[in-house]
Amino acid sequence: MQWNRKDLLELYDLSAEEIELILDTAAEFKKVSQRRVKKVPALRGKTVVNFFVEPSTRTRVSFELAEQRLSADIINVQTQASSLLKGESLLDTIKNIEALRVDLVVMRHSAPGAQAFIARHLNCGIINAGDGAHGHPTQALLDIFTIREKLGAVKGLNVTIIGDILHSRVARSNLWGLLKLGANVTLAGPSTLVPREFESVGVKVCHNLEDAVADADVVNMLRIQHERQTIGFFPSTGEYSRFYGLKAETLKKMKPSVLVMHPGPINRDVELDSDVADGDKSVILEQVTNGLAVRMAVLYLVAGCVKK
Amino acid sequence: MHKLLIGAEEIPEIIRAVAQKIVDAGFAGDCVLVGIQQDGVPLSEKIADAIAGIAGERPLLAKLDISMYRDDIGKMRRLPLIRETEIPFDINDRELILVDDVLSSGRTIRAALDAITDYGRPALIRLAVLIDRGNPEYPIRADFVGRRIELPADRRVAVRFAPDDAPGVYDEPWIERHPETKE
Numbered sequence: 063m064q065w066n067r068k069d070l071l072e073l074y075d076l077s078a079e080e081i082e083l084i085l086d087t088a089a090e091f092k093k094v095s096q097r098r099v100k101k102v103p104a105l106r107g108k109t110v111v112n113f114f115v116e117p118s119t120r121t122r123v124s125f126e127l128a129e130q131r132l133s134a135d136i137i138n139v140q141t142q143a144s145s146l147l148k149g150e151s152l153l154d155t156i157k158n159i160e161a162l163r164v165d166l167v168v169m170r171h172s173a174p175g176a177q178a179f180i181a182r183h184l185n186c187g188i189i190n191a192g193d194g195a196h197g198h199p200t201q202a203l204l205d206i207f208t209i210r211e212k213l214g215a216v217k218g219l220n221v222t223i224i225g226d227i228l229h230s231r232v233a234r235s236n237l238w239g240l241l242k243l244g245a246n247v248t249l250a251g252p253s254t255l256v257p258r259e260f261e262s263v264g265v266k267v268c269h270n271l272e273d274a275v276a277d278a279d280v281v282n283m284l285r286i287q288h289e290r291q292t293i294g295f296f297p298s299t300g301e302y303s304r305f306y307g308l309k310a311e312t313l314k315k316m317k318p319s320v321l322v323m324h325p326g327p328i329n330r331d332v333e334l335d336s337d338v339a340d341g342d343k344s345v346i347l348e349q350v351t352n353g354l355a356v357r358m359a360v361l362y363l364v365a366g367c368v369k370k
Numbered sequence: 371m372h373k374l375l376i377g378a379e380e381i382p383e384i385i386r387a388v389a390q391k392i393v394d395a396g397f398a399g400d401c402v403l404v405g406i407q408q409d410g411v412p413l414s415e416k417i418a419d420a421i422a423g424i425a426g427e428r429p430l431l432a433k434l435d436i437s438m439y440r441d442d443i444g445k446m447r448r449l450p451l452i453r454e455t456e457i458p459f460d461i462n463d464r465e466l467i468l469v470d471d472v473l474s475s476g477r478t479i480r481a482a483l484d485a486i487t488d489y490g491r492p493a494l495i496r497l498a499v500l501i502d503r504g505n506p507e508y509p510i511r512a513d514f515v516g517r518r519i520e521l522p523a524d525r526r527v528a529v530r531f532a533p534d535d536a537p538g539v540y541d542e543p544w545i546e547r548h549p550e551t552k553e
Contacts (some may be wrong), residue, residue: 366444
């Protein structure tokens with residue numbers, strides 16, 4: 063198996079073998095963070111630009127630390143300070159950045175497909191750190207890494223993703239990755255946020271929480287994205303929480319080995335009870351730790367395919 | 371186009387010779403053999419067995435992958451796969467012997483020295499190789515050598531251990547089995 067891509071745009075594009083290769087590579091990078099010296103010289107002399115045209119804290123921090131641990135040089139471009147505000151087109155902005163001879167651009171943008179568009183015009187590598195509701199491949203990879211590390215394999219597992227699926231790039235990237243690796247995926251939440259159309263790609267859609275989690279090996283609780291709720295998809299947060307929030311009583315009826323995941327940031331006591339978020343089934347903080355390893359692996363693999 | 375240089379039947383004898391040199395230099399059960407991925411790992415196990423046969427005590431084993439320490443990422447035609455690093459004990463103040471199948475340019479050993487010292491500060495480090503092909507690009511020499519072979523720079527010495535892979539030491543072009551290593 064060889065990695066041969068200068069960009070990571072969406073898990074939909076990857077084969078099961080390519081996904082496994084990233085996960086195997088991440089397992090070795092995870093060990094680096096457990097050593098006395100937490101840094102390797104793999105990307106020494108390479109320059110990485112973190113270009114975030116949409117707010118992000120955890121993903122940006124995780125990428126930045128991953129880049130530091132690979133010994134890359136780093137530039138952070140923030141929207142508020144960028145010339146996009148002066149009317150420059152996105153492609154012009156990125157081409158100007160590339161003209162400084164950078165090797166990789168890690169990019170978040172609110173427009174689905176923005177990274178794929180940019181990647182066609184650039185020689186440097188592009189890593190998608192989130193494009194609208196379309197994809198967030200490194201988040202899905204870290205979720206799948208965590209599942210594989212905890213439960214051994216992904217094939218045949220029942221994974222239920224609960225919440226605002228309609229607006230969720232995390233759900234989309236997860237379902238492509240999980241389906242490729244042979245998991246059974248169930249999407250659950252109110253019908254306004256979990257349309258039946260998703261069934262056409264081979265996942266189950268369920269509008270009742272208890273049915274959706276009964277056989278689950280993994281439940282991934284998504285954040286209710288208040289910033290994307292411009293029209294009322296449900297009557298109130300309280301009602302959402304009552305029907306779709308994961309509570310300690312529900313957890314007791316689930317498999318004893320179940321993993322509770324959340325991509326963060328958590329709305330405590332909305333989608334996830336505090337008891338559950340901090341309980342022994344929760345792997346939420348391990349997801350964050352694994353995110354670093356997965357991003358180091360992706361940066362390393364992609365950088366190896368950027369030709370100068 | 372590959373040519374057999376050393377037949378499979380001779381390899382155990384060369385391994386024993388390397389083990390004997392290591393024991394004669396005063397190392398045995400208290401040293402650590404660090405196999406460099408990929409082919410240094412099976413070789414380190416075989417040398418450890420041979421040392422156990424000679425000295426009655428078996429050295430500890432570790433595995434080291436040097437991919438993250440290469441200085442040619444992005445220059446290779448293909449990226450090497452990262453394989454397992456497993457150093458299951460504290461290497462501070464221990465005596466280490468790096469093990470690789472072939473010493474060629476010395477660049478792998480340069481990377482291995484950088485990698486291993488990120489895990490601690492060993493008391494000393496030595497180098498054991500099955501084949502020394504004698505065209506160093508860096509000032510690096512092996513301490514324990516099984517066999518010296520001279521070949522032109524455009525040829526590669528390949529050591530194969532796996533029984534299903536026609537074991538032996540071969541003279542072959544660079545591109546044949548390791549297309550990732552040279553343009």
